[in-house]
Amino acid sequence: MLDHEVPVLLARIGNYPQHHGSLGVARTLGRLGVSVHAIVEDSFTPLALSRHVTRRFVWPTTGREDPEWLTGNLLSIGRAIGAPCIAVPTDDEAAVLLAEHADRLTECFLLPPVPTGLPRLLAGKASLHRICADAGVPSPRSREPADRDHLVDAGREIGYPLVLKNLEPFSRLRSPAVRCTTRVRDERELLARFPDGALPPVLVQEYIPQQQAEDWITHLYCGPGGVPRVLFTGLKLRSWPPYAGMTARAVALRNPELARLAERLCRRTGYSGVADLDWRYDRRDGLYKLVDFNPRTGAQFRLFETVHGVDVVRAMHLDLTGREVPVGPQAEGRVFAAGQLDFPSVVAWLRTERRLPPGLLYERATERAWLCRDDPLPAVIEGIRFTGLVTRRLVSLARGRFGH
Missing domain, CATH: 3.30.1490.20 (ATP-grasp fold, A domain)
Known part of the structure; x- marks a missing residue:
């Protein structure tokens, strides 16, 4: 049972008004009675209009601001919330800021005891490659x-x-x-x-050729010293843009070797907190190679739950409030679909591969990024904003093509 007296703040840096991962955090905690506060770009983002969000703080940022100024504003938001609050980062920049300014931010926020500079190193592509080499974890x-x-x-x-x-x-x-x-x-x-x-x-x-590869993901929450409280593995079926973008459809599948590699890396580095890891299995040498380590909540984290209904965000809330995280295996076969990205990912696959994509005949999604019965308005708003985005891009392409 979560501690309902401890609220949550969804922290973000940059302009991501159509981010379904943030919405997933609001839903997974709001459904259990936790008060969820959210930083949003404007009052009409899908997240801002979720019934599971208690309070919205309209605070558009670009990531080019001074870190001290960003930290000061986060503290102002924390003081406005009042109670000690768990900060959940939904992008790498927020995760880095929370870790590197934790000495000030602990005035208002409960944070995992991650080493100060570690999130920046793990999120950095070159530094991650060096960390993997030291830890004996393959990477491209x-x-x-x-x-x-x-x-x-x-x-x-x-x-x-x-x-x-x-x-x-x-x-x-x-x-x-x-x-x-x-x-x-x-x-x-x-x-x-x-x-x-x-x-x-x-x-x-x-570059690992797609014909010789599989894309896998690991989502986890680690306590002090890099000890996993929950750790999940799954297969990414399609992404958008193809092979390199956000997950469009994925399925939860147990992969002991991948879990072992992820745990080794977290224990070696002492990573604490929520993380989303992207791997590419290279059939040429039989190795799982770590492509990205995102030290924050992944957009598709709701793909994964234990048999007790615990996902990485719920595990984080339980752990930081001093409660026990129930031990149990992951629920197998759950399917995640990111709505408007799923269809174009199928079309792109058919154009390039000229065959049906893997997983096309999987059962309908267990978890959808936007559409759900108890919180329908964000899906409506996302549909409007996504249609507007596509229209603007098509108009821009047409003007470029015809010289207008």
């Missing part, structure tokens, strides 16, 4: 080029095609190198992406 070959000459050398060393990623939290908001994980076919295309002399913070990473 990666390089952090300092200039265009090093960029060319990295591409030739790793080989084409390759993958480009934004290097670190905050830098992806302040000076993004790419919009999202991007595949590059050859050196000419690589250099065309960075025509100027200055090179933004970017990671060059080995």
